[in-house]
Amino acid sequence: MQDLPDPRSLVNTDYADGSIYSNPELYDMEMDRIFMHNWIWVAHRSDLPEPGNFITTFVGPHPVIVSRDRKGDVHVMLNRCRHRGATVCERKSGTGASFVCPYHGWAYGLDGALRGVPYQEGYSGQLDKKKYPLVSLRVEEYNGLIFAAFDKSIMSLDAWLGRAKPWIDLFMKQGAGWPVKTMGEHKFTFPGNWKIQLENTTDAYHFPIVHKSFLDSVDEETQNTFDFVGGKGFVEDLGHGHSVMVMIPELVDLDENLDAAIPERFLELAEELSKDYPPEKVRQIVRAVGGTGFNLNLFPNLACSMAFFRVLRPLSVNETEIRHIAIGMDGGPESANEARLRLHEHFQGPMGFGTPDDAEAWDRVQRGSLAGRDIAILLNRGLGHEAKREDGNLFSDVSAETGMRAAYRQWLAAMTDEMAAAETGV
Template identity: 65%
Template sequence: MSDFQAAPDLAELVQPDRVHTALYKDPAIFEAEMDRIFAATWVWVAHESEVREPGSFKTSYVGRQPVIVTRDREGALHVLLNRCRHRAATVCEGSGGKATSFACPYHGWTYGLDGALRGAPYPEGYAASFDKADYGLASLRVESYGGLIFASCKPDIEPLVDFLGPARKWIDLFMKQGGGFPVKVAGAHRFRFPGNWKIQLENTTDAYHFPLVHRSFLSSLDEETEELLDVLNQGGFVEDLGNGHSVMVMVPDLVDLEENLEAPIPERFEALAEELRRSHPEEVVRRVVRAVGGTGFNLNLFPNLACSMAFFRVLRPISVDETEIAHVAIGMDGGPEAGNRARLRLHEHFQGPMGFGSPDDAEAWARVQRGAEAGSDLWVMLNRGLGDDGCDNQGPGLGDVSAETGMRAAYQMWKRMMCA
């Protein structure tokens, strides 16, 4: 019998300072999460720059459900289940691009960008009552904020702005790293790790691991940057933003990238600044240089998106012990080529397939899953930053930068949704 089936109440698996190991490894819990969380809340599916023009599309996922994010000829956004209404074959296999319609390769049913069924071959084989209007691609609820597109399987879900709540402030701040230009997606790479999706969810607001797991990355930096990324000693904090969202501020001086533009340009960006000055005024140069390294915080948006300093990290649950991660590079839409080139080099340094950060993180996540097989009656501790009175050490919902406040916030949302 699984731990989930044996538990008298799911709520007992999440305590104020710990969660049960069954949350990492019980297949029954995983299946319930797909229904009670991923099919019942707002899930990030795309950035608006990926479907900017009419006729553009991107394939994505809501939990394990494949979807197509489209912008129709009138400019309206749609999120459509990627499943032919006839015999269930996917109607789109491309990762993104431009299209005028989607056609099922099995029996040729064809759909418009809005999901409407345009035609079915040999229609005389159907009864006179067959109405194409009844067989369009299933459509999900879709809304966007700050360029981030979310979808929900729940038609009567609360508005996205209410779901995001105080996280909207941090989305606005995150998007300032366009340096005065709109933010755009600049490519992505994907990998899978043998572990539960919540292990990665925890990582986004875990500063405690940074100087330990990422020692090789820190040793590759110049002295000035290494000091900047001494994240445990910069006076940062972690804040519970409600609905499972949280923010971890690691470098307070880089929270608002439109402030302090008059500060001396860091040595590592002096060459970039000189190159930019050849074709741009000093104001643009300073905005771009200030923004090119990203923000000083990680924003976790429950359940699947992290706005992580200078990139998007997207998780996709595959099974109870396998998760896909997409590291999405971002750039300045219409911004200087030199600035975007510098952003990509910084992204590759830490997050790229041969970077210093991603392999170390993935190894740590995999070890958590392996270790979870030991001691089925043991708990995963989330008590860092809690005082003896059970309160966060800097106030309600607010802990120092190494506190596990963000993880506790996510698991309280998990408990709320799983027990609803």
């Protein structure tokens, strides 16, 4: 049997070995030890607003169905018939009463229970349908975010999110008093390891360099807003691999500073909204349209990034799928939601000024990391002036690599717990 790579030799406090992006054995370990033993984000509540709604997605490499049954309960189930293994649903989303395997017709309810088997007499009474439901994962929800886990023994989602929860609550204020809803997505793949994108969400250091074309495309007021690398923002370790990067402190809480001047780029929208809403509500909506002033990284696969969800899915050791999910106000003014979509397209869309440049940078990291041997990936920016808050959170300036160090601490913990148990025979 081939020896497994030892993650402890690959990641340290301030550096990582380049092979973390390209070692296939390490990747296989990650799919097991991280994506099978942690909470993985699968959906937002608005994806399943009514009983009978469902979507299909993935938990790591495993295809799953996320459904809301007739009682309103959410289920996450492996998209695999218990008979011969065929997928039982190929639709991205929809509404229905059951999932029927196209191969032999086994039918399952929205809760995964096996409801019907054609020609059941062929089993001579030896088939107990109660023993063969779709395999269900553990499911929990926080403020509209739905997570699933294979490992039913892990800590509660509430404990897992921990100090990230207040930031989730702040992020959801983008509904401007209405619930947040998803409004479509842009999905693409890039030829690189999933951790390259994980690192990116709380990396402000790259912004003025990689996104110069975006900064050149906006007005001077917006340029000044995004000139945050030398500003008063910060990156903070929230525990369990989660981190937050505050870029624009005055936009952290969208319910505050409602008397601030409306940015020039939103004056036309504000004028239109003023026909139906009082001045304070107009300012609240306009602030929500522009998004929050921070990026929140939830280990291992979800970023609540200023004004959208970014979801990563590892496809192989050197290929990753990214979904950029636009969000808006469920019940809010259509003009405001349209404005959010136009902003989303401007940066995150396939013809936008942000996503293509990010993807090019990620591609180059993957290719460049293959050059040479024993050359470190540096994770030490901001380490010299990293400090600790009263609650124990580590933090540093906005361009520090505190968020990356937080993610790799959790990565190492997840990757070594089972290794330690195997070595000791536990």
